[in-house]
Amino acid sequence: MDLLAYWRIDNYRRDLDEGAGFHFNSKQPRLHSAINTGQTLWLFTRIVGGSGLSEYRILAKLIVCAKTINPPSYKYGPFRVWADLSLSEYYRATVDPKHDAYELLRLIPLASGSFRECDRTSLARAAQSIRALHPKASILLQAFCQQIPIETRAHAVLDERQLETAYQSTQAELKLLLKDEALAYSPERRAGLLSSYPRNRQLVADVNQLYCGRCQLCGFDSPTIYGVEAAQAHHIIYRSRGGPDSLENLVLACPNHHTVIHQTEAKFDYARLHFIFPNGRVEPLCINEHLTPASAT
Ligand SMILES: [Zn+2]
Ligand SMILES: [Zn+2]
Structure with a gap:
């Protein structure tokens, strides 16, 4: 109803x-x-x-x-x-x-x-x-x-992938991105996103370290197999849509999973600690050290 x-x-x-x-x-x-x-x-x-x-x-x-x-x-x-x-x-x-x-x-x-x-x-x-x-x-x-x-x-909201990429690049790049007039950000909002840059860098480093660069969804382990770090930190509630800069709002994903999560706008459920895709597919976290399952009551 x-x-x-x-x-x-x-x-x-x-x-x-x-x-x-x-x-x-x-x-x-x-x-x-x-x-x-x-x-x-x-x-x-x-x-x-x-x-x-x-x-x-x-x-x-x-x-x-x-x-x-x-x-x-x-x-x-x-x-x-x-x-x-x-x-x-x-x-x-x-x-x-x-x-x-x-x-x-x-x-x-x-x-x-x-x-x-x-x-x-x-x-x-x-x-x-x-x-x-x-x-x-x-x-x-x-x-x-x-x-x-x-x-x-x-509707005037930054593309989250661009924002996440800028967050993992330099502060100057983030500043440039936030200047986009079409997004009509208030000065306060720009300042808030910019000032969270150092904290975000730290959290991204923390979550990478916690999982030794492995994807939480599939376990893809680029550091061990290829000797390079490829995993990306994903904000469960998008930063561009008011999501917090906290470890609880982050999941570490390989680039493939990260791309698919954004392209499908998959949602994350804290009760079962899984992603829900719009086609009905559900994928649990196969590795998890930092998220606690929630109860509905
Ligand atoms: Zn993966
Ligand atoms: Zn993401």
């Missing part, structure tokens, strides 16, 4: 500032149990409008392409859904009262129950638990969203 979830406006804004992730996290198991891939997760928030009243905004339409479990004790809960980048949209949280979705949400057909009795204040509270939508609801939401400007910043 399609779902409707409340998203705190500050989390939405941070997502845009750090590189829109096109994913959503929750502590509620319903985020996994009530939606299938190909279905839509609608996200909305409450803002204080110009008149001082609570107003509502639809923030995103995420077409789910994968469901995974987050690392242990992840701040925003164990459940994550990933959205298809080409089909999903972020909307601008404008101050224009024309974009107020209160009436739409109040009357939106839910799979069970309704928000009909909710006033402008209580609607946000009532919607804290993720709701399953009646099939007609997405048609109404889609029609409403046609008038809302797309948040282009969500």
